Amino acid sequence: MSTASPAVHGLGDLSTKLAVFAMSIGAFGIGTGEFAIMGLLPNLAADMRITEPEAGHVISAYALGVVVGAPLFAIAFARAPRKPLMLWLMALFALGNFGSAMAPDYLSLIGLRFLAGLPHGAYFGIAALIAASMVDVGYRARAVGRVMLGLTIATLIGMPLATWLGQGLGWRPTFAGVGIVGALAFAMIFRFVPQVAASEGASPLRELGALKRPQVWLTLGIAAVGCGGMFSVFTYVVPLLTEVAHVPVVWVPLVLALFGVGMTLGNILGAAMADRALMPTIGGMLVFNVVSLAAIPWTAQFWATASLSVLLVGFTVAIGTALQTRLMDVAADGQTLAATLHHAAFNIGNALGALFGGMAIAAGFGWTSTGPVGAILAVGGLVLFGISLWLDRRTQRWEPLEAAPKAA
Known part of the structure; x- marks a missing residue:
């Protein structure tokens, strides 16, 4: 066609x-x-x-x-x-x-x-x-x-x-x-x-070629590991609010709505930042994740700061669009496979965050431990990001590719 x-x-x-x-x-x-x-x-x-x-x-x-x-x-x-x-x-x-x-x-x-x-x-x-x-x-x-x-x-x-x-x-x-x-x-x-x-010349074999590119795996790894912290906290956010911050159950849905507000703001602002400075946006958001998640044991103690933390954790989704755009640049001829794997990687992050957060709670570290666990995952994402930057400088600076065939 x-x-x-x-x-x-x-x-x-x-x-x-x-x-x-x-x-x-x-x-x-x-x-x-x-x-x-x-x-x-x-x-x-x-x-x-x-x-x-x-x-x-x-x-x-x-x-x-x-x-x-x-x-x-x-x-x-x-x-x-x-x-x-x-x-x-x-x-x-x-x-x-x-x-x-x-x-x-x-x-x-x-x-x-x-x-x-x-x-x-x-x-x-x-x-x-x-x-x-x-x-x-x-x-x-x-x-x-x-x-x-x-x-x-x-x-x-x-x-x-x-x-x-x-x-x-x-x-x-x-x-x-x-x-x-x-x-x-x-x-x-x-x-x-x-x-x-x-894409002209598209084939299953060519799509699989994206998996030969280290930068594709590193970007997917940042999504799976670096973004797992958000899910570590959000999976257990209700008991965190009710048992630590002592938010009445009747107000929990309103506080949870702040998570959606944070995600919406993060999506809009993160996309604008990514268009202006893609790699700094990814690195900056990973640092933001580390700080906002590591602060949970202190911010979760009070209504106001706990509510603010919920909003900030939602804002960490700002990295998602930047990572999706990065995949368009590094996947070459295998962009369809790389783009679709992005959301599979986020689901892996969901599983990892919930798993490690649950393990920390089961070990007796309490509901607030999900924050530091998430921060550790974000640090893992920063390590992968650093390796990605190192490879960029070692091989040659990549040039953005066209994301896809033009629409008719």
């Missing part, structure tokens, strides 16, 4: 805004579907007559789908035009959620959540490449950030709304509602996103 290469531009063009907004709606649906179930585990466990830890496997099944699906779709459909591929991914996500709403038993629900998770990483990777292809190089991070804004708004609005719906009507209508958002995103992508061909 051949497409013309139009002139690129900034984010002020109406057609670009509509296309990015359509992809952001898909991101909103995916983010809501991923996070909403966390607040509905007791409802799900009671309805399915299982324990809450067993209900938690539903979340694990979705995360496994993300990790498996990201490289699978990128390699298998390397030659596919990007808009049809995105439509298929969104259709699979919507069907997986409609199916989850109708799951007759626990095992089928596990399978359907795995199915719904498969398109997650690939969708974000393809959306990032399409968004970056529609603008000048100096606007790439901001275009990607606008798409990811749907994900951050999902934590601010979508997750509380879905949780409220689920607590009132049950978990099945929640999944059905997410499926409806997926169907809406499908229609908007079909209408507003332009046709974008795969």
Whole structure:
């Protein structure tokens, strides 16, 4: 499928805004579907007559789908035009959620959540490449950030709304509602996103070539290790607030909303910073992560400072768009695989943060220990970042590549 290469531009063009907004709606649906179930585990466990830890496997099944699906779709459909591929991914996500709403038993629900998770990483990777292809190089991070804004708004609005719906009507209508958002995103992508061909000469073997590049692995490592600290704290943030800061339970949702506010601000400001100075933004945000997370044992002692910490931990997501843009620069001809693996790496960070944070709590170090654990992970990310800089200087300064074939 051949497409013309139009002139690129900034984010002020109406057609670009509509296309990015359509992809952001898909991101909103995916983010809501991923996070909403966390607040509905007791409802799900009671309805399915299982324990809450067993209900938690539903979340694990979705995360496994993300990790498996990201490289699978990128390699298998390397030659596919990007808009049809995105439509298929969104259709699979919507069907997986409609199916989850109708799951007759626990095992089928596990399978359907795995199915719904498969398109997650690939969708974000393809959306990032399409968004970056529609603008000048100096606007790439901001275009990607606008798409990811749907994900951050999902934590601010979508997750509380879905949780409220689920607590009132049950978990099945929640999944059905997410499926409806997926169907809406499908229609908007079909209408507003332009046709974008795969890269000339694209093939599964060429995509796999990205894995031969040390800078790709280092960037993915920064996402998996350096960003794990956010998840270390957020996984256990409710008992941190109620048992350490003594925030009344009735106020916890309001404080948690600050996490979504922080993520939204981080997404917007981080994207703008990345367009101006990519590597300094990555390094600076890692340092910010270390400081904000290491301060948790002190800031968590009081309402006001604990609330501020929740907002600052959410702001650490600012590094995400910068890392996505970095992958576009270092992946050469394997950008689709690298872009999709970015979100798989974040899910690995989710697992690492929750695991090590839980180990520290179980060892008797208390709820505040999740902050220093997260800071240690961020230091690990800084080490990988330093190695990446060293390789850059050793080999030659890399030049930014075009993020993707231009949209038609």
